[in-house]
Amino acid sequence: MIKLQNVCKSYYLGEEEVKAVCNATLEIKAKEYVSILGTSGSGKSTLMYLIGLLEQPTSGKIFLDDQDVSKLSDEELSHIRNRTVGFVFQSFNLINRFTVLENVLLPTHYLKGQLDFDPRKRAEDLLEKFGILERKHFFPNKISGGQQQRVAMVRALIMNPKIILADEPTGNLDSKTGSEILDLMEGLNKDFGVTVVLVTHEKAVARRTRRQIYIKDGLIVDKY
Numbered sequence: 001m002i003k004l005q006n007v008c009k010s011y012y013l014g015e016e017e018v019k020a021v022c023n024a025t026l027e028i029k030a031k032e033y034v035s036i037l038g039t040s041g042s043g044k045s046t047l048m049y050l051i052g053l054l055e056q057p058t059s060g061k062i063f064l065d066d067q068d069v070s071k072l073s074d075e076e077l078s079h080i081r082n083r084t085v086g087f088v089f090q091s092f093n094l095i096n097r098f099t100v101l102e103n104v105l106l107p108t109h110y111l112k113g114q115l116d117f118d119p120r121k122r123a124e125d126l127l128e129k130f131g132i133l134e135r136k137h138f139f140p141n142k143i144s145g146g147q148q149q150r151v152a153m154v155r156a157l158i159m160n161p162k163i164i165l166a167d168e169p170t171g172n173l174d175s176k177t178g179s180e181i182l183d184l185m186e187g188l189n190k191d192f193g194v195t196v197v198l199v200t201h202e203k204a205v206a207r208r209t210r211r212q213i214y215i216k217d218g219l220i221v222d223k224y
């Protein structure tokens with residue numbers, strides 16, 4: 001589904017080049033459940049942003065369903081991204097002045113009138129499935145971390161994406177709550193056929209996925 005071919009991503013701090021990801025070649029197939037494992041600073045998040053079309057590579061090519069997307073404009077890219085990818089982050093990234101329901105509906109606002117589903121109905125169905133429907137009118141800072149991450153997952157799913165990318169989604173949660181989030185991720189993959197890519201620095205988390213991609217100093221390696 002998504003292929004990276006010799007992809008590099010550099011950041012420039014003044015004159016200095018930081019090679020965050022170097023020469024990455026990989027493929028994420030439809031319906032896979034895969035983790036990206038590496039220590040802090042190894043390039044995991046950068047690799048995830050490349051896979052999720054949030055960042056354009058400095059060099060190399062990225063294919064989404066065999067279409068070369070590495071040269072598209074920001075506008076074309078964000079259009080594709082909105083319909084293809086859902087993101088979940090360590091710090092949930094919810095907007096505190098909006099309610100749970102409003103947060104979940106945000107991604108649908110850009111495409112009002114062009115959707116083939118009723119956003120409110122889909123939002124409530126998903127909130128129900130994740131056990132947080134009764135919190136729909138709460139503000140994010142009035143619910144627990146585990147509940148906030150469930151809300152973030154529903155927001156990631158609202159546009160019915162093919163792939164969910166989660167950057168250390170259990171990083172701010174205690175182990176029991178984190179484990180519940182991982183159960184939900186697994187369920188999305190198993191029961192709904194969503195492709196899930198999970199970024200983590202914890203071996204125990206990576207072990208729960210079906211395949212692991214290891215990254216070290218910006219390079220994909222065979223062993224961890």
Ligand SMILES: Nc1ncnc2c1ncn2[C@@H]1O[C@H](COP(=O)(O)OP(=O)(O)O)[C@@H](O)[C@H]1O
Binds near residue numbers: 011019041044
């Ligand atoms: N926006 C940025 N500007 C400059 N350097 C960055 C930026 N983002 C990441 N880096 C650098 O790239 C490397 C990889 O970062 P990152 O992908 O965030 O790693 P990880 O998620 O594994 O901790 C690090 O050295 C980091 O400091």
Ligand SMILES: [Mg+2]
Binds near residue numbers: 044045046167
């Ligand atoms: Mg990171």
